[in-house]
Amino acid sequence: MLDFDQVTAGYGNAVVLDRLSFSIAQGRSLAVLGRNGVGKTTLLETLMGNTRVTSGAIRWGGDDITRWPAHLRVRAGLGWVPQEREVFPSLTVEENLAVVARPGPWNLGRVYDFFPRLRERRANYGNQLSGGEQQMLAIGRALMTNPALLLLDEPMEGLAPILVEELARSIRRLCESEGLASVVVEQHPVLALEMTHQAIVLERGTVVHAGPSAELAADVALLDRLLGVGIEEIPG
């Protein structure tokens, strides 16, 4: 479904991703792990067309989308949940959702069924929401574009542990019950591995490990070597 083939990309003359490859099948989820600054966000930005690709190809369905602008990628089914959430502060929850709606199975009612908290807050303005509600709204907005693949950039950042668990369950449900594929960039490896089928670990803009999430989660020594984190430090 998505094929990232030997992609070299960056900003201006700076190369961040170096011949990076991975692929995702329909309805599958991928965790993108790595230490700070290895290029995880740049991978998502490249998927959305926001970086300079100097070689390689990005294929989506039957199309080579390497040079497509972001709005065409959204139309083709890429759903972007940015790290900054980018909720419109002066629009209500309902307006935030409605402005990005595209035809398809996801509509206001379905997003509210999925995140009942958003239904309760439908008349509140974007700047009146808690961090967790803003994150639900950011995901709800991506769902309103009726994507086939969700790109989530550190969705748990800054959330209280109880919300982290709730959101992790929601994201897993999107994949398992709704058939959505996803790419999850996450600082907390254990959480990210619980939420996904496959995982890649990046170092200096390239893939140094690829495999099933459950296998990596079970190999504490490998996790520690690749990511240099004590598992006991990880919340959730």
Ligand SMILES: Nc1ncnc2c1ncn2[C@@H]1O[C@H](COP(=O)(O)OP(=O)(O)OP(=O)(O)O)[C@@H](O)[C@H]1O
């Ligand atoms: N807009 C930009 N212009 C120039 N360089 C950038 C830009 N965004 C990121 N970079 C550089 O690209 C490299 C990779 O950054 P990126 O944000 O992709 O890493 P990351 O793995 O997501 O890190 P973190 O976990 O800290 O968010 C860094 O050296 C960063 O300074």
